[in-house]
Amino acid sequence: MESSNTKKMIISATVVILLLVGVYFLFIRSTPEKSQFDEFGNPAESQVIGEDLVSLLAEVQKVNLSTALFESEAFVRLTDFSAQLNNEPRGRMNPFQAL
Numbered sequence: 001m002e003s004s005n006t007k008k009m010i011i012s013a014t015v016v017i018l019l020l021v022g023v024y025f026l027f028i029r030s031t032p033e034k035s036q037f038d039e040f041g042n043p044a045e046s047q048v049i050g051e052d053l054v055s056l057l058a059e060v061q062k063v064n065l066s067t068a069l070f071e072s073e074a075f076v077r078l079t080d081f082s083a084q085l086n087n088e089p090r091g092r093m094n095p096f097q098a099l
Contacts, residue, residue: 069075
């Protein structure tokens with residue numbers, strides 16, 4: 001009779017330990033890492049709102065466009081092949097209105 005009670009206690013202790021280990025791995029250990037971006041798509045490192053926009057503006061202001069392209073011979077020789085559209089007569093203002 002004693003071996004039966006001992007086996008039940010060992011099995012019960014093993015089940016409880018397995019449940020505790022499972023709870024640990026499912027809920028406690030698997031906490032999500034902090035995302036690199038917040039819900040608006042801004043970097044999480046930026047402490048000040050709009051800091052990323054200020055850095056982007058600084059990068060855009062560095063861009064220098066040269067007008068030499070428009071003075072080049074290749075640009076001057078470009079031909080416009082677009083078709084000229086003529087004004088067509090329009091229909092009634094309200095096509096569902098009785099005549």
